[in-house]
Amino acid sequence: MEFLIEAIDLRKRYGEVIALDGASLRVRRGVTALVGPNGAGKTTLIEGVLGLRRLDGGRVYLFGEEVRGELSSRIAKRIGVVLEGFSLMDTLTVVENLELAARLAGLRPSLRQILNALDKVGAKELARRLYGKLSTGQRRRVDIASALLGEPELLILDEPEAGLDPGARVELVALFEGLARGDGVSVLFSTHDLSIASRAWEAAVIVRGRVVEQGPPLEIARKYGGTWRVRARFSDGGEKVVEVGDLRDLPRVLEGLADAVFINVESPDMFNAFRKLAGYV
Ligand SMILES: Nc1ncnc2c1ncn2[C@@H]1O[C@H](COP(=O)(O)OP(=O)(O)OP(=O)(O)O)[C@@H](O)[C@H]1O
Numbered sequence: 001m002e003f004l005i006e007a008i009d010l011r012k013r014y015g016e017v018i019a020l021d022g023a024s025l026r027v028r029r030g031v032t033a034l035v036g037p038n039g040a041g042k043t044t045l046i047e048g049v050l051g052l053r054r055l056d057g058g059r060v061y062l063f064g065e066e067v068r069g070e071l072s073s074r075i076a077k078r079i080g081v082v083l084e085g086f087s088l089m090d091t092l093t094v095v096e097n098l099e100l101a102a103r104l105a106g107l108r109p110s111l112r113q114i115l116n117a118l119d120k121v122g123a124k125e126l127a128r129r130l131y132g133k134l135s136t137g138q139r140r141r142v143d144i145a146s147a148l149l150g151e152p153e154l155l156i157l158d159e160p161e162a163g164l165d166p167g168a169r170v171e172l173v174a175l176f177e178g179l180a181r182g183d184g185v186s187v188l189f190s191t192h193d194l195s196i197a198s199r200a201w202e203a204a205v206i207v208r209g210r211v212v213e214q215g216p217p218l219e220i221a222r223k224y225g226g227t228w229r230v231r232a233r234f235s236d237g238g239e240k241v242v243e244v245g246d247l248r249d250l251p252r253v254l255e256g257l258a259d260a261v262f263i264n265v266e267s268p269d270m271f272n273a274f275r276k277l278a279g280y281v
């Protein structure tokens with residue numbers, strides 16, 4: 001099975017609004033970011049794939065099997081989900097929350113399994129704390145632990161970075177990376193934060209209801225994010241900018257600028273790529 005999720009030509013209208021306009025997405029093992037601006041269709045796509053929103057058209061395959069509408073419990077069991085605006089109960093402790101969430105999902109994990117899920121997200125020491133008194137970043141880790149209780153192969157999160165500071169966002173992607181590498185749990189997350197999308201193994205860029213590009217972030221950056229550019233300044237105040245089309249030419253270019261007093265090398269970047277793909281430039 002090459003793809004955990006294969007969504008082909010998904011369509012969804014809400015009255016006049018076209019939310020999905022032939023969106024296709026392929027999710028491999030690893031960490032995949034679905035990145036797009038507000039209103040691009042991320043939540044509709046994710047919830048459509050999960051059978052939580054009725055789609056007007058298209059086909060969805062999960063783990064190689066075609067699904068229509070509500071997921072069978074056999075497939076649902078293989079997926080852990082944290083949707084947009086998800087929250088556990090403020091007045092319960094973390095462990096009580098996870099016990100409740102598990103029971104609602106038809107699971108009966110032991111305390112050891114609950115602590116193990118918390119451990120995977122680096123939140124074991126929060127076990128006895130009240131959920132409502134945790135910081136946003138701590139709550140997000142506990143939310144993710146609740147989605148791991150059923151030991152899924154695939155974790156799907158809709159905008160998990162909301163409310164997190166830049167450092168906590170980077171830690172969140174590191175957590176996904178750890179889950180994918182260490183625990184064999186693949187992750188699909190939606191985001192409009194390019195800095196965390198660019199840390200995923202693959203990024204799918206969604207704009208106005210269509211996935212306009214998908215691939216490793218560096219490849220997307222190379223394709224759309226401009227060239228390598230060397231900016232050199234000289235002691236007489238002069239400046240020179242050299243565009244480098246092929247990275248292999250960079251050493252030769254730098255050699256030619258040996259008498260510069262300051263050199264800055266700019267790489268093609270995801271921000272430029274995204275701006276171009278989203279039609280901002
Ligand atoms: N239940 C709904 N009823 C009517 N229109 C909707 C509904 N849900 C979404 N839409 C519209 O569909 C489009 C796509 O919305 P969606 O929530 O999927 O985008 P998104 O990429 O998740 O945005 P955000 O980044 O703001 O969460 C938007 O124009 C939105 O207004």
Ligand SMILES: [Mg+2]
Binds near residue numbers: 044084158159
């Ligand atoms: Mg959304």
